[in-house]
C-alpha cells in the first residue's frame with residue numbers, strides 16, 4: 001500500500017479507538033469530510049481482535065473508501081481488512097519490548113506471512129507522561145535537547161520515514177514541534193494530542209506535516225464536524 005499512495009501529502013488523520021463506542025451516523029459525518037485524508041484504527045487499552053474487527057466493520061459499512069490503516073499495538077489484534085499498517089517504534093521507552101522486543105517476537109512467529117510493503121514504521125516520542133501509551137511503554141520524559149537528539153537519530157541514523165510527536169490527551173508544546181520542524185531534512189512529522197478546536201487544529205497543522213485527532217471524536221463529535229468543515 002504505502003508505495004502506491006502519497007501518504008506524505010496527508011494533512012489530517014482521524015484516529016479511532018477499538019475500545020470506544022462510536023455512532024455510525026456521526027462517524028460518517030466525520031470521515032467523509034474532504035479534509036480527512038485517512039483513518040487510523042488503534043489504541044492502547046483493551047485492544048482485542050474482536051473490538052478491532054468490529055470497528056473496522058463499522059468503518060467499512062459507512063462506505064468509507066479512503067485509506068484505512070491500523071496502528072499495531074497488539075499482535076493478536078491485527079486486522080486483515082485494513083489497507084496498511086503503522087508500526088510504532090517508541091524511542092523514549094524504558095522497556096525494550098516497545099522499541100524492538102515485540103517486533104522481534106512478531107517476526108519470529110509470523111515473519112513468513114508478513115507482506116513488508118504493507119508496513120510503515122513510525123518513530124514515536126511520547127511527551128505526555130500521564131497518557132495510557134506512556135504508562136504502558138514506561139516512557140522517559142524527554143527534555144527538548146532529548147527530543148532534538150531523537151529526531152536527529154531518526155533522520156540520520158535509523159532513517160525512519162516518519163516521526164510521531166505524541167501528546168495523546170493534552171495539547172502539546174508548540175515550540176518543541178516548531179523546533180524539530182526547523183531541523184527537519186526529510187522525515188515526515190505527525191503531531192497528535194489534545195486538539196479540540198479549530199484554532200488548535202490550524203496552529204498544529206501549520207507546523208506538523210500531518211495532525212492526528214483522536215479523543216475529540218468521542219468527546220465532541222459534532223464540534224469536530226464543524227472543525228473539519230472549517231479547515232482548508
Ligand code: 1GP
Pocket residue numbers: 015166167168169170191192193194195212213214215216
Ligand atoms: C493519539 O495522537 C493521537 O494517539 C491523538 O491524540 O486523542 O489527544 O487527540 P488525542
